[in-house]
């Protein structure tokens with residue numbers, strides 16, 4: 110690599126030399142972070158360790174983590190049980206291919222997932238990330254209809270304000286405007302979108318909310334492979350909550366029109382909403398279920414797609430006879446081992462009481478934000494708290510204010526939101542919400 114020296118001479122330095130000189134400058138100049146600019150990067154904070162609900166920065170400061178590393182670290186960082194599960198598996202094997210070989214970490218995990226998810230889900234496909242799980246779910250739905258001779262059933266129907274991941278099929282069902290993928294809309298498959306449900310709880314449910322989807326089903330059901338949605342809580346597409354009755358009615362409509370239902374529980378799964386899976390709020394079972402994020406307790410990337418025997422056998426009993434997907438690192442044994450330990454840890458913990466306590470703490474701690482004129486709404490469900498502002502937050506300012514106050518909160522657009530690890534104490538939670546009230550309050554003065 111060539112650089113200009115102070116005297117204007119061309120000098121050659123290796124990337125390694127630049128890294129050794131100033132690794133943070135090297136990071137800014139050469140490493141993409143999620144949704145980041147290489148010319149106007151926002152601050153990134155160097156982390157050296159994490160323990161429990163605390164992230165330790167290089168300069169010694171500790172941050173109370175409000176994000177659970179994007180929904181995933183439900184048990185806290187550096188958990189001895191999860192560490193041990195990984196070490197044990199590491200001593201046996203880190204990885205083997207899953208084509209033609211099998212291992213108990215994966216099969217044990219499949220058994221656990223089948224036992225804790227809705228009863229009709231009996232077959233498990235392991236994928237390597239949430240987005241890939243969504244790709245797999247969509248392929249499953251389309252291949253199922255292909256196997257039934259319904260090659261015209263290739264479209265998906267979804268609700269606006271959704272987020273399903275960053276790969277192409279996943280992008281095509283994200284909110285077309287707020288889903289962060291607007292610029293690709295010209296080359297994405299055109300799927301069907303309906304207005305996001307407006308009901309918050311079953312009390313304000315109005316059957317008229319279904320008018321649009323009923324209209325589409327009446328005319329186009331024969332070309333729809335599946336409805337895909339995030340049950341009860343829409344995450345990165347807007348952090349919206351909606352009523353269980355909507356989900357129940359969607360299930361009924363899907364049944365009536367022979368359309369499959371894909372539930373994307375990548376964010377909501379494993380207790381986050383107060384139920385083990387958000388579908389339980391409506392007491393429904395999807396035909397295909399996507400899991401990810403908290404599956405390994407935030408230790409490794411792993412996702413799972415569960416489906417029914419009808420779909421699995423439907424695909425397998427027709428040409429080409431196999432499901433057309435198989436990632437290189439499918440069912441990685443380390444990831445499966447830590448997922449097994451994480452699910453077991455969750456089920457053996459008082460997670461309902463913990464999530465309920467966090468819900469109460471968020472409700473109480475975030476309530477003062479309701480008094481700010483620039484706050485549109487404060488909403489809490491399970492271990493999720495959202496402060497929605499009227500305007501987008503300044504990402505070059507706000508995260509730093511949180512860090513100054515010893516908490517880790519990473520807003521997006523006009524949303525300041527947290528979903529802490531379930532093991533957070535009442536004291537830490539109060540410190541977290543206090544910081545949010547302060548910083549959101551300051552944001553008002555800055556406008």
Ligand SMILES: *Cc1c(COP(=O)(O)O)cnc(C)c1O
Pocket residue numbers: 238239240241243272273274275339344345373374375376401402
């Ligand atoms: C995060 C997320 C995804 C994508 O998962 P990745 O692991 O980031 O690919 C998909 N759907 C939902 C609901 C998510 O929250």
